[in-house]
Amino acid sequence: MMVEQVNIHLPEGSIEKQTTTLNLGPTHPATHGVFQNILEMDGERIIKADSTVGYIHRAFEKLAERRPLNQITTLTDRLNYCSAPLNNMGWHLTCEKLLGVKTPKRVDYLRVIIMELSRISDHLICNSIVGVDTGAYTGFLYVMQYRELVYEIYEEVCGSRLTTNMGRIGGFERNFSAVAFQKIEKFLEEFPKVWKEFENLFNRNRIFIERTVGTGAISAERALNYGFTGPNLRAAGVDYDVRVHSPYSSYEDFDFIIPVGTTGDNNDRFQVRNEEIWQSLSIIRQAYQKVQSFKGTEADVYHADAPEYYLPAKADVYTKMEALIYHFKIVMGETEIPAGEVYQSIEGGNGELGFYLISDGGRTPYRLHFRRPCFIYYQAYSEIVKDTMLSDAIVTLSSLNLIAGEMDA
Amino acid sequence: MNMSLTHEMIKEKLDAQFGDRILSWEESYGMPCFTVKADHNLKALSFLYDDPTMGFQFLTDLTAVHYPDRKGEEIAVVYHLHNLKENVRLRMKLYVPIEKPDVYTAIGLFSGANWMERETYDFFGVNFIGHPNLKRILNVDEMDYFPLRKEFPLEDQTRIDKDDEMFGR
Numbered sequence: 001m002m003v004e005q006v007n008i009h010l011p012e013g014s015i016e017k018q019t020t021t022l023n024l025g026p027t028h029p030a031t032h033g034v035f036q037n038i039l040e041m042d043g044e045r046i047i048k049a050d051s052t053v054g055y056i057h058r059a060f061e062k063l064a065e066r067r068p069l070n071q072i073t074t075l076t077d078r079l080n081y082c083s084a085p086l087n088n089m090g091w092h093l094t095c096e097k098l099l100g101v102k103t104p105k106r107v108d109y110l111r112v113i114i115m116e117l118s119r120i121s122d123h124l125i126c127n128s129i130v131g132v133d134t135g136a137y138t139g140f141l142y143v144m145q146y147r148e149l150v151y152e153i154y155e156e157v158c159g160s161r162l163t164t165n166m167g168r169i170g171g172f173e174r175n176f177s178a179v180a181f182q183k184i185e186k187f188l189e190e191f192p193k194v195w196k197e198f199e200n201l202f203n204r205n206r207i208f209i210e211r212t213v214g215t216g217a218i219s220a221e222r223a224l225n226y227g228f229t230g231p232n233l234r235a236a237g238v239d240y241d242v243r244v245h246s247p248y249s250s251y252e253d254f255d256f257i258i259p260v261g262t263t264g265d266n267n268d269r270f271q272v273r274n275e276e277i278w279q280s281l282s283i284i285r286q287a288y289q290k291v292q293s294f295k296g297t298e299a300d301v302y303h304a305d306a307p308e309y310y311l312p313a314k315a316d317v318y319t320k321m322e323a324l325i326y327h328f329k330i331v332m333g334e335t336e337i338p339a340g341e342v343y344q345s346i347e348g349g350n351g352e353l354g355f356y357l358i359s360d361g362g363r364t365p366y367r368l369h370f371r372r373p374c375f376i377y378y379q380a381y382s383e384i385v386k387d388t389m390l391s392d393a394i395v396t397l398s399s400l401n402l403i404a405g406e407m408d409a
Numbered sequence: 410m411n412m413s414l415t416h417e418m419i420k421e422k423l424d425a426q427f428g429d430r431i432l433s434w435e436e437s438y439g440m441p442c443f444t445v446k447a448d449h450n451l452k453a454l455s456f457l458y459d460d461p462t463m464g465f466q467f468l469t470d471l472t473a474v475h476y477p478d479r480k481g482e483e484i485a486v487v488y489h490l491h492n493l494k495e496n497v498r499l500r501m502k503l504y505v506p507i508e509k510p511d512v513y514t515a516i517g518l519f520s521g522a523n524w525m526e527r528e529t530y531d532f533f534g535v536n537f538i539g540h541p542n543l544k545r546i547l548n549v550d551e552m553d554y555f556p557l558r559k560e561f562p563l564e565d566q567t568r569i570d571k572d573d574e575m576f577g578r
Contacts, residue, residue, distance in 0.1 A: 054547035061532075062556060066563050097438055224493075227468055227521030238493075245496050342438045343470075343489060343500070354470055356489070369472040371489075379524040408547055 019047060022390075026055050030394045032129060033404030037381070037393075044389050049382035053375070057408040064368040068333030069095045069169060069309070072368070077163035079372060080406040083122035083349040084164045085114045085154060090346040093248050094355040095169045098342045101306045106294050107171040108250035110302065112287040113184065114157065114166065115249070115346075116280040120191075121150040122349030123231070123273040123280075126401040130270055131202060133398045134211045139198050146191045149183065156180035170310040171303025181288075188285060192278075199274055212267035216396030218384050223264060226380040229373050230351025232400055235272045236264030242347040253290070254283050266392075266399040308335055336363055350374050350401055374406040414462065414495040416441040422463065426456055442500040450486070450503050451513035457490060457499070458518050465490040465499055468515065471525035473533040475507075475558045483507035484533055488515075505535070507558075514539040532557035 010016060025036035034055040040048035060075045067075075076087035089111050096103060103111075124147055128140035151161040156179050158166040167173065202208045218228070220236040233240055241258045243251040259275035261268030294301070303310050307326050316323035329335050339361035345354035354371030377400065385393040419441055423431050432444040445453045457465040470489040477483055482504030490499045505512060514537040515522040526537045527546040534555035537543055545552060554561065 054545075054549075057547040059556070062561075062563065066566075222520070224467060225520045227519065227525075240493055245493075246498075340437060341442070341500075343440060343498070345469075352469065354489070356470060356472060356487070358474060367474045369470070371470040375524065375528075376521050379521065383520075 018042070024393075026052070030133060030397065031402075032398060033402060033407075035378075035402070035404050035407065039390070039393075041390065044391070046385050046388055046390060046393055049385050049393070051378065051381055053378065053404075053407050055408065056404055060409045061368055061370065064365055066364055068330075068335065068363055069337060069365070070311075070330065071333065072365070073167075074163070074165050076370075077165055078405050079370060079409065080122070080349055080353070080374065080403045081162060082125050082403060083118040084162065085118040085166045086122070086346065086348050087353065088164060088166045089115050089249065090344065090348065090353050090355060092167050092169055093346065094342060094344040094357055095309070096304075097344050098340055098357060098359060099169065099306070099309060099337065101170050101304050101309065103171060103249075103304045104301045105250060106291060106298065106301045107303060109253075109287045109290045110172060110176060111167070111249045112251065112254070113284050113291070114154075116283045116287070117150050117153060117184075117187070119347075119349055120277050120280050121147045122401075123277050124195075126349075126398070127270055127273050128198070129398045130212070130266070130395060131208070133395050134208050136202070136205070136208060139201050143194060143198050146187065146194060149187050149191070153180055153183045153187065156183060168303065168310055170306040173311075175300060175302040184284070184288060188281065188288070192281060195274075195277060202270070209267065211392075211395060212270060212399070213265060214263070215266050215388065215392040216269075216384055216399060217263050217265035218380060219264060222380070222383070223377075227376040228351065228380070229377070230347065230349070231272045231276060232264075232269055232351065232377055234258060235261035235268035237262050242345050242352050246345065248344070248346060254286050256283050266395050269399045333363055336361060337365075345371065348373060350403065350406065351377070370409055372406045372409060374401075374403050375409070378402055378407055414464075414492060414497050416497075419463065419497070419499065422460065423453075423456075427453065437500075440498050440500055442502065444502045444504070447486075447503045447505045447512055450488075450501075451515065451517075453501060454488070454490075454515050454518055457501075464492045464494055465497075467491040467493050468519040468521055468525070469498070471515070471522060471529060473529045473535050473557075475533060477559045479504065481506050484510045484535060486512055486529065486535055507534075510535045511538055513537070516540060531555070534558070 020041045022039040022041050024039055025031040026034050036052040038050040039046050064072050064075060073088050073091055076091045077084040079087050124143050128143050131139040154164050155161050156177055158164050218236055220238050223233050223236040237260050239258045239260050256279045259272050261272050311330050312323035312327055317327045337359050339359050341358045343356045345352045351373030356369040357365055358367040360366040384396055420434055430446045430449050434443045457463045469491045472487050474485040484505050484507055486503050488501040514526055524546060526540055529535050530543050531545045531548050532555055
């Protein structure tokens with residue numbers, strides 16, 4: 001018996017759409033964070049993308065207006081949580097610029113070690129996730145043990161792992177332990193071999209190359225116009241790096257190159273991050289040697305002499321009047337900070353992470369604004385993925401390294 | 410690094426171009442900073458972008474600040490610009506009254522200004538004239554106030570009138 005096919009009857013007056021609307025996110029495994037893209041699809045081709053952000057907005061800029069400087073470090077942890085120590089160090093540098101605190105060389109070098117370790121852990125996650133999104137889970141699981149080792153180093157240095165709240169204005173809360181140095185040595189020895197294997201796994205994989213070459217490209221001109229910074233801008237061929245253009249924390253003492261791509265596609269972003277990991281390893285080796293070269297009392301320096309802002313040692317608090325006064329002033333947040341306006345930026349995992357701090361001479365910032373690289377370059381996403389396939393858009397999403405925490409502040 | 414574009418040159422060129430529309434000039438922590446009349450923001454940005462010696466073609470950051478005590482110019486809009494070739498940074502400010510916080514959009518020059526302006530609108534209510542899609546970005550669409558303005562203080566940390574067992578206060 002023949003069954004008569006019945007078409008769905010649309011309500012009177014409705015227009016039959018030729019395209020499909022697809023919600024990618026806000027909570028989808030492929031978005032790696034809480035943000036949404038409303039895609040207008042013609043088959044598998046994206047004809048329009050509309051991005052929505054703000055799902056995890058936590059009003060950090062408002063909160064910062066009531067916090068003394070040392071309590072704002074915890075807010076910066078939660079921006080790009082894949083490389084929290086970078087944000088922490090950026091914030092300390094901003095405060096030091098405003099307060100006029102000069103850090104000793106050993107502190108700068110220790111900071112460089114930590115910053116480059118967190119850059120590695122940031123790029124490591126990004127690149128292995130690009131692998132996951134192209135169907136190669138193995139690399140991600142394989143290199144994860146070295147992110148674990150980096151987190152163990154953080155733990156040795158500051159006691160926590162993900163949201164590190166590391167360091168203080170003027171330096172670190174304590175000197176690096178012998179175990180911390182051992183772990184850094186272990187990392188420098190073992191990680192390069194693993195990363196070489198990881199690179200081979202992808203660069204010699206035809207599926208991966210075909211998925212990434214030529215997809216998700218943005219020209220240098222458009223990238224600059226969109227305010228791209230960091231690896232994503234360098235992949236398009238612009239050699240802008242804050243570490244070189246506005247050196248901080250003694251980066252001028254180090255010898256390294258800025259890798260650049262040519263086409264700004266997914267593969268270039270992947271390759272630039274890979275090469276940056278090698279450069280970071282070289283910087284850590286240099287910094288480690290410099291740290292080891294300090295002798296005598298200099299080898300114990302881990303903070304600047306800034307008693308007004310740097311919490312004194314507990315033993316001094318119990319025995320010395322000044323230390324006791326400063327201890328209370330810092331803990332109760334009663335230190336008045338000089339009036340002024342500073343902009344300090346660092347090369348974060350995703351690009352130029354800027355802090356625009358305005359003080360009116362009170363105990364807390366009058367206004368604090370974070371320049372979040374992620375937020376700025378994500379707006380180019382709808383332009384990049386227009387007229388591409390959905391599966392390429394997923395790879396583009398991960399190769400841009402979008403961190404919802406950094407986008408939403 | 411070529412440092413041929415000095416701060417003095419920037420000041421001279423701006424003064425020659427805009428005269429008394431440049432309201433003030435200062436250097437703060439090594440960064441040159443100037444204030445321009447509010448209705449000249451786009452003209453100043455275009456000049457800084459197009460003039461061959463200036464070349465400030467990278468918009469680093471855009472935000473606003475609320476100064477409730479400055480009557481008639483309560484909202485400051487702050488641009489951070491960067492000349493990447495000469496590696497010079499510049500800060501541009503303008504003040505607008507809170508009743509009519511109108512400035513021109515910079516999207517024509519910088520595509521990246523789109524979301525930065527939306528964010529500034531979202532938190533301070535700055536009306537960017539000519540913006541194609543000026544709606545809230547991080548806060549909910551239904552919100553009817555601009556939360557980073559100073560008239561919205563954070564909750565008093567020492568308040569005791571609130572009995573909220575669930576959150577342990």
